[in-house]
Amino acid sequence: MAKRIESLKILENKHLNNEYFTLELSGNDTIPEMKPGQFAQVKVEGSPETFLRRPISIHDLNREKNSLKLLIQVAGKGTETLSRLKAGEYLNIIYPLGNSFSLPQKGQKPLLAGGGCGIAPLLFMARYLNDHGLKPDILLGFRNMDRIIEYEEYNELGEVFLATEDGSMGEKGLLTDHPVLKSVHYDMVYCCGPDPMMKAVASYCIERQITCEVSLENLMGCGIGACLCCVVDTVRGNLCTCTDGPVFNIKELKW
Amino acid sequence: MVKLGFSIGDLQFKNPVLTASGTFGYGSEYDDFMEVSRLGGIIVKGTTLEPREGNSYPRMAETPSGMLNAVGLQNKGIDYFEKQIYPRISTYNTNVIVNINGSYIDDYVALAEKINELEKIPAIELNISCPNVRMGGMAFGTNLNSAREVTKAVRNVYSKKLIVKLSPNVTNIVEFALAVEEEGADSISLINTLLGMSVDIRKMKPALSTITGGLSGPAIKPVAVRMVWQVAKAVKIPVIGIGGIMNTEDALEFLLAGASAIQVGTASFIDPQASLKILEGIEKFLIVRGFSDIKEIVGHINK
Numbered sequence: 001m002a003k004r005i006e007s008l009k010i011l012e013n014k015h016l017n018n019e020y021f022t023l024e025l026s027g028n029d030t031i032p033e034m035k036p037g038q039f040a041q042v043k044v045e046g047s048p049e050t051f052l053r054r055p056i057s058i059h060d061l062n063r064e065k066n067s068l069k070l071l072i073q074v075a076g077k078g079t080e081t082l083s084r085l086k087a088g089e090y091l092n093i094i095y096p097l098g099n100s101f102s103l104p105q106k107g108q109k110p111l112l113a114g115g116g117c118g119i120a121p122l123l124f125m126a127r128y129l130n131d132h133g134l135k136p137d138i139l140l141g142f143r144n145m146d147r148i149i150e151y152e153e154y155n156e157l158g159e160v161f162l163a164t165e166d167g168s169m170g171e172k173g174l175l176t177d178h179p180v181l182k183s184v185h186y187d188m189v190y191c192c193g194p195d196p197m198m199k200a201v202a203s204y205c206i207e208r209q210i211t212c213e214v215s216l217e218n219l220m221g222c223g224i225g226a227c228l229c230c231v232v233d234t235v236r237g238n239l240c241t242c243t244d245g246p247v248f249n250i251k252e253l254k255w
Numbered sequence: 256m257v258k259l260g261f262s263i264g265d266l267q268f269k270n271p272v273l274t275a276s277g278t279f280g281y282g283s284e285y286d287d288f289m290e291v292s293r294l295g296g297i298i299v300k301g302t303t304l305e306p307r308e309g310n311s312y313p314r315m316a317e318t319p320s321g322m323l324n325a326v327g328l329q330n331k332g333i334d335y336f337e338k339q340i341y342p343r344i345s346t347y348n349t350n351v352i353v354n355i356n357g358s359y360i361d362d363y364v365a366l367a368e369k370i371n372e373l374e375k376i377p378a379i380e381l382n383i384s385c386p387n388v389r390m391g392g393m394a395f396g397t398n399l400n401s402a403r404e405v406t407k408a409v410r411n412v413y414s415k416k417l418i419v420k421l422s423p424n425v426t427n428i429v430e431f432a433l434a435v436e437e438e439g440a441d442s443i444s445l446i447n448t449l450l451g452m453s454v455d456i457r458k459m460k461p462a463l464s465t466i467t468g469g470l471s472g473p474a475i476k477p478v479a480v481r482m483v484w485q486v487a488k489a490v491k492i493p494v495i496g497i498g499g500i501m502n503t504e505d506a507l508e509f510l511l512a513g514a515s516a517i518q519v520g521t522a523s524f525i526d527p528q529a530s531l532k533i534l535e536g537i538e539k540f541l542i543v544r545g546f547s548d549i550k551e552i553v554g555h556i557n558k
Contacts (some may be wrong), residue, residue, distance in 0.1 A: 003287040005527060043525070048320040053525060094527065105303060221315050221322065222524040226280035228326045229315035230298075238308050238329055 001099060003224065005018060005091040011067055013083075016149040019074055021083050023090055032155040034058055035185040036125035037215055040070065041223035042082065045094040055220045055242070056097065056194075057121040059134050059155075060205050063166055071150075073117035089250045098246045101190050101213055103132060108187035110134060112158070113201050114174050115141035118193025121215050122130035123150065125190055126157035135161030137161065141175030141197065144168045176194065176200040188212055192217075202250040211222070216241050258548040261295075261515045262443045263493050266377050266416045268350055270295040271549060272506070272534040275497050276354035276380060276420075277301055277326065277514035280529065281340050282347055289529040293505045293534065295351035295516060298380050299340075302497045303355075304362045306332035306354030310387060316453045316462035321499070322474025322521060323451050325422035325465040327387040328356050333369050345375035351416070354380040358391035360408050367413040377415055381406065381440075384447035396431070396447070397493075402494045403434045410439035418495065421445040421476075423482055432486040443486060444518065446479045473499040480512050487513025487553075487554055501529065503536025510537070513554040537544035 015021045024084060031108035041053035059071040074083050085091065088098045101121075104110045110129060112122040119140055120162035129136050136158040142148050145168035154160050161180045162170025171178050175197060192215040218241040221227035225243035232241050233254045237247065259270040274282075276298040282291045291297060300403075309329030310527070316323045318551025336353070344351050354369050357363040363381065370376055372501030383396035383405055395401045406419055417437040421428060423446035432443050453462040479498025487494045500506050501522045509517050522529035546552060 005288055048473070050317075051320055051525070052317050052322060219313055219317075221280075221317055221324070222284075222527075224280075224282040224284050224527065226278060227315070227324065227524055228277075228309065228329050229324055231309070231312055231314065231329070233312070 001096060004032060004232055005092070005096060007092045010085055010087050010089050010091055011017045011065075011089050013085050015083070017146065019147070020149050021072055021074070023072065023085065023091065024072045025065050026065065031045075031066050031068055032096060034061060034096040034129045037100035037121050038096040038098050039223075040093040040095035040245060041097060041205065042070070044081050045092075046079040047077065048079060050081060052221060053094065053223060054078050055097075055223055056084070056123055057215070059120045071117065071123075073119040074176065080110070082118055094223060099244070101215070101247050102190040103129075109185065110136040110188045110190065111139060111170070112136050112187040113139045113175060113189060113191045113193070115193030115197040117192075118197070118217075119150070119154075119216070121192055122190065123153055123157070126141050126154060130157050130247065135159070137180065137186070139163070139175055139178055139180060141193070148215070173218070174200070189213070191215070199255055202253075202255060205250060213247050214250055214253070215246045216248060217246070242248070257538055257546065259538060261493065263378065263418070264415045266350070269293040270272065270534055271516035272508070272530055272537070273298060273352075273495065273518045274530050275515060275518040276382065276522060278520040278523050281344055282351070283343065284526050289531045292348040294530055296352055297347070298354050298518065299344065300330055301354045301356045301382055301385065302329045302330050302333055302336050302366065303328055303357060304316065304333055304365055306330065306335065306346050312465040313464055313558060314468075316468070318451070318453055318470065318472075319474060321470055321474035323453055323463060323468040323470050324448070325387045325463045325468035327465070328385060328392075333366055337369065337373065339511060341373055341375070349373065350377055352378045352380055354382050354420070356382045356385055356388070358388070360405050362391070363405055364408050364412055365447070367409045371413050371415065378418055378441075379409075379413060379415070379482065380418045380420050380444060382420050382447070383408055386422070386424065386448055386450045386467070387465060389423060393422050393424060393447075393450075397425050399430055399434055402431050403438050406435045406438040408439055416441045418442040418444050420447055421486075422447050424450050428482045429485050431490045432490050436492055439518070440492060442493045442495060443490060444497055445486060446475070446482050446498045449475050449478065449533045468515045471499065473501055473505070475499045476508075480508050481516050483509055484512040484556070488557065500533065503533050503540060506533045506537055507540060507552070509553055510549070511555045515553055516530050
């Protein structure tokens with residue numbers, strides 16, 4: 001898959017709440033082949049303080065509309081600037097970057113587990129699994145019900161289980177406390193979210209000998225394997241999150 | 256047709272735009288975005304005698320108009336380079352130059368001896384200015400005697416073109432330039448990163464695992480232009496300007512201040528096509544301003 005640098009037109013900037021928004025992008029050329037887990041390096045225009053690109057997961061893909069979506073959390077000046085972009089404006093991105101989640105084998109029961117902005121690559125993954133005849137369970141964790149985003153979108157693609165830290169919706173507690181993890185046997189877990197959450201999911205999977213892939217969100221310089229800034233410590237030494245990842249089997253990581 | 260070429264002794268470069276070590280991988284990382292062979296040259300990732308894992312994450316912090324890095328020369332060592340990378344990159348139709356690093360003078364010498372045997376590598380860039388390694392690196396480039404000794408030792412064993420990359424973390428850059436010129440350097444490239452630091456106030460910890468790191472990007476450009484100007488006036492060998500070059504205008508500043516060529520570094524992270532755009536921009540500038548040879552503008556501000 002050749003990487004591209006391209007200015008795509010913003011079809012919609014949809015604010016999901018005061019923290020999250022999605023940008024739907026389209027171009028004149030056909031959006032290239034992409035797989036769930038891959039990401040784009042997004043240029044933030046207009047400020048010397050937001051000098052580098054921001055790595056953002058591909059959130060969804062719509063072939064009929066020739067569009068892709070990015071789900072972005074306002075976390076600093078760069079993402080704040082991106083949140084103010086309007087439909088009709090352009091966004092310069094380098095994509096598709098990185099590796100992707102692997103497919104489960106026939107008959108295997110997959111679980112997608114995501115917390116906060118970590119749910120971003122999982123919608124695309126859920127759709128991809130659906131396209132391959134698999135209905136995943138989807139376990140999503142949020143701080144409280146006001147933070148819950150895109151519940152309906154996920155619900156169309158699999159059975160959704162919710163955990164909120166304050167119990168305002170779904171089960172009370174962390175995602176890893178959810179009873180579904182005790183009652184259902186999964187063969188394959190795909191996970192993305194804050195580090196403590198991914199580590200907790202990883203230890204759950206290790207205990208039960210479940211294959212688990214996590215998508216890491218390390219700070220990046222280039223996104224194309226040139227600067228070696230985004231490394232993660234693995235059994236094969238320091239590997240680039242941008243080119244060897246962002247998806248890693250937990251067996252590879254020295255967590 | 257505008258003449259864009261420059262030379263280091265009898266080594267010809269088809270144009271003055273090179274890419275800086277550590278920002279351009281081994282070239283192939285950029286193949287999807289541009290024809291790498293159109294560049295005047297590429298300086299590949301800093302190479303050491305033995306494989307190195309580099310420093311722990313986090314190794315990078317964004318700063319206003321720039322970034323700090325503390326990669327620490329992660330690379331797979333010269334033998335891996337020779338076997339796995341050299342056959343691939345020697346097919347580029349441009350000058351492929353290896354940036355070499357060591358903890359001891361003997362490391363540099365052993366590396367230079369090995370690279371001397373690689374037919375398609377016409378030059379090395381002697382890195383005595385990496386701020387992110389515990390031993391060697393910048394220690395050679397910030398002590399006048401060490402800078403002399405390492406240059407002299409490598410010159411003794413290396414018969415092709417020797418470029419010495421200077422550290423800006425010194426009081427008098429001209430002293431260092433004159434010293435390495437006297438010891439046989441064929442060219443000087445400058446500047447490497449400036450030693451810097453950033454604190455993550457949310458975590459209340461240093462932003463980098465190594466605490467300090469190397470600052471690059473437009474934030475350092477005026478310092479780099481000043482040092483290039485000082486050095487270019489003082490030495491007879493060609494000077495290659497580096498430091499925060501993001502676009503054509505930045506590159507022209509360096510050329511006008513006395514650099515015979517430039518290296519594009521951090522800019523390639525933000526725009527992987529930056530180096531080619533700069534090359535096209537320089538050519539256009541020369542045409543528009545009625546120059547027929549890039550040499551006419553090198554050091555123009557001193558004329």
